[in-house]
Amino acid sequence: MSIFKRAEITARKFLKMNNLTTPIDLEKAAQILGVKIAYVSFEGQGALVYNDNFNSDKKLIIVSANQTREQLRFNIAHELAHILLKHCNTILQTHPEEDKPNYEKEANICASELLIPRNKVKQAFYKYSGDIKKLKNHFQVSEQAMVTKMEILNLPYENTFYN
Known part of the structure; x- marks a missing residue:
């Protein structure tokens, strides 16, 4: 491992x-x-x-x-x-x-x-439709940290400076 x-x-x-x-x-x-x-x-x-x-x-x-x-x-x-x-x-x-x-x-x-636990991101992704600003507020992390996690998980996202 x-x-x-x-x-x-x-x-x-x-x-x-x-x-x-x-x-x-x-x-x-x-x-x-x-x-x-x-x-x-x-x-x-x-x-x-x-x-x-x-x-x-x-x-x-x-x-x-x-x-x-x-x-x-x-x-x-x-x-x-x-x-x-x-x-x-x-x-x-x-x-x-x-x-x-x-x-x-x-x-x-x-x-x-x-x-930003992987299993919680997937749940929140559907709740907030991939909206980074809502997701970052949900997890209380920076926009950059949230975008990085979404990219690692290969999940689409929107509403961010990093698009």
């Missing part, structure tokens, strides 16, 4: 085991994983995770409060994904898109599945 498929499956199992529905409550997901989230003001957008391998009680996500709600949600989900995928012994840092290591790509896929 590819690491990317493993990322999707890990997210689905976590959602199912903890009875989490969309839009996912990231604070509750963090609580389940024993992670504290600190919203701080720092330059730029993004987040980072601190995961003490020797003390499982010490898990912290530090996230920039200076970003849109949708970007904030993706960044938190991405850092939670690192914990779910047990990326503990890796120095997590920002990389240019074309130079991202596999563990970052894997965390992105897991985060996407946490926020």
